[in-house]
Amino acid sequence: MIKVISISLENEMDLVLSHKRSMKVAERLGLTVATQTTFATAVSEIARTVIEHTDDGILDIGLEQSQTRYSLMATVTFNKDIRFTNADAGFYYAQKLVPGFDLAETEAENMITMKIGLPRSLKLDPLKIGILKKDFEDELPLNPYEEIKLRNMTLHRLASEKDEALRQSRLIDEKKNEFISIASHELKTPITVLKAYTQMAKAHKEPLNKHLQGLLTKIDVQSNKLLTLVQQLLDISKIENGNLQYNMKEVGFNDFLHAQVTIMRHILPHHEIDTDFCDDAQVMIDELRMEQVLANLLGNAAKYSERNTRISVTTTLSEEGKITICIRDQGRGMSAETTHSVFEKFYRAKDVLKSHTGLGMGLYITSKIINDHNGKIWVESTEGSGSAFHFTLPLSTAI
Amino acid sequence: MNTVSKRILIFDDDDDIQSICTFILEQDGWQVSVKGSCAGLIDHITAFNPSVILMDNWIPDEGGVVATQRIKSTEATKCIPVIYFSANSDIESLAKTAGADMFLPKPFDLSELIEIINKAYHIRQSVS
Numbered sequence: 001m002i003k004v005i006s007i008s009l010e011n012e013m014d015l016v017l018s019h020k021r022s023m024k025v026a027e028r029l030g031l032t033v034a035t036q037t038t039f040a041t042a043v044s045e046i047a048r049t050v051i052e053h054t055d056d057g058i059l060d061i062g063l064e065q066s067q068t069r070y071s072l073m074a075t076v077t078f079n080k081d082i083r084f085t086n087a088d089a090g091f092y093y094a095q096k097l098v099p100g101f102d103l104a105e106t107e108a109e110n111m112i113t114m115k116i117g118l119p120r121s122l123k124l125d126p127l128k129i130g131i132l133k134k135d136f137e138d139e140l141p142l143n144p145y146e147e148i149k150l151r152n153m154t155l156h157r158l159a160s161e162k163d164e165a166l167r168q169s170r171l172i173d174e175k176k177n178e179f180i181s182i183a184s185h186e187l188k189t190p191i192t193v194l195k196a197y198t199q200m201a202k203a204h205k206e207p208l209n210k211h212l213q214g215l216l217t218k219i220d221v222q223s224n225k226l227l228t229l230v231q232q233l234l235d236i237s238k239i240e241n242g243n244l245q246y247n248m249k250e251v252g253f254n255d256f257l258h259a260q261v262t263i264m265r266h267i268l269p270h271h272e273i274d275t276d277f278c279d280d281a282q283v284m285i286d287e288l289r290m291e292q293v294l295a296n297l298l299g300n301a302a303k304y305s306e307r308n309t310r311i312s313v314t315t316t317l318s319e320e321g322k323i324t325i326c327i328r329d330q331g332r333g334m335s336a337e338t339t340h341s342v343f344e345k346f347y348r349a350k351d352v353l354k355s356h357t358g359l360g361m362g363l364y365i366t367s368k369i370i371n372d373h374n375g376k377i378w379v380e381s382t383e384g385s386g387s388a389f390h391f392t393l394p395l396s397t398a399i
Numbered sequence: 400m401n402t403v404s405k406r407i408l409i410f411d412d413d414d415d416i417q418s419i420c421t422f423i424l425e426q427d428g429w430q431v432s433v434k435g436s437c438a439g440l441i442d443h444i445t446a447f448n449p450s451v452i453l454m455d456n457w458i459p460d461e462g463g464v465v466a467t468q469r470i471k472s473t474e475a476t477k478c479i480p481v482i483y484f485s486a487n488s489d490i491e492s493l494a495k496t497a498g499a500d501m502f503l504p505k506p507f508d509l510s511e512l513i514e515i516i517n518k519a520y521h522i523r524q525s526v527s
Binding site for chain 2: 227
């Protein structure tokens, strides 16, 4: 069938609509008023019978071509559990009205088909039918009920489209995180192998010359960098899935910080790291995660400043029971725009995109870790003269 | 049972990990046997009679968790220490679920590898 109109049969108001629309289609085809009425009556009788039983019937009106002739056709589909017999007055009456009447009962649904053959004199062709279809699509609502019905349909469609879009984006997000998690795991295996072979080579019994030792050390350093990146990717996917977990312990902060700075002095031999600590205080932290924070902030301080410049680590106790840690460098500093966005995931300042490698993951993870410790992190920076990253940690109640 | 010789059975399907572990541990005086899957798991263990087992998380067919659980629920093998090793970041909980005695996250330092295996070996010695 070449469908021209479709109406869902929900209540009595749809009967009026079915009748009017059937009339209109028949009229537009150029049928006589008598034929228009006959067709419309048959359609609305069936529609009424269906509405009496269910509210999910569908009426379709259109044309069917058999060889060179066309028929005006209406179908009403409804739930397969509803059976009509000639005891249903409307069903019985409609059969008498139209020349072609058929009730098909299938697995999925029942369908009543009504047909009236159209005279050749109407000279229908695909072009004319196309115009007819288009006209009915553009037709304004017949009455306020149809208008509401159409709006309701549009809203339903929009709502389900939105739901679908949301579902899709969630799915994509899940897939992405799953991918990152699997990829990081897969990447770790070759790194394991690489690191092991390097260590084996370094531990070789025959003495290696200095140059070769140096090269092997470089390979080891780079594998460690690669490992950090993989770890960061994994952390990000964990943050997004909401399962970054912490193993909180109470520690004396000064000892912890001293140990970290000592390690970082080895890793960053080209910078001077000064410390100025306040009185010792107890904090509840995940030591491994806090190590990650300090390695990130000190690493950045060194990365974005010249060799042989100073990096200072200072701490202060505040009256509200917090300790503030400040890491200050004498590096290139940041623009106001960068200062604003530097903690965002995958953010990288335009001016360092070419000069400094990185993926923009470190500070995002750091800020997440600090937040999860109920602390705050912020940055003050002046372009050309350096940056100062501050973060706070609440003191544990033990003191 | 011969408790004197240091015998280790390694379950890992990665060729390089197999050869690295074999090389390092043989240097440390171990008799090493490697398996790329856990087919015939219990038979291999009883035949080789290892003093320590190293089990990868991602081992065909059944995976390290199930394999370790089987080792730990079989009378003849349950006393052999199992070291769980994996690149999975949830290794600690995996090892716990599996019922492994220790765990070693990948990547590891070679010295860590030797250290943990010897630790497991000494536990085994003191038990038997």
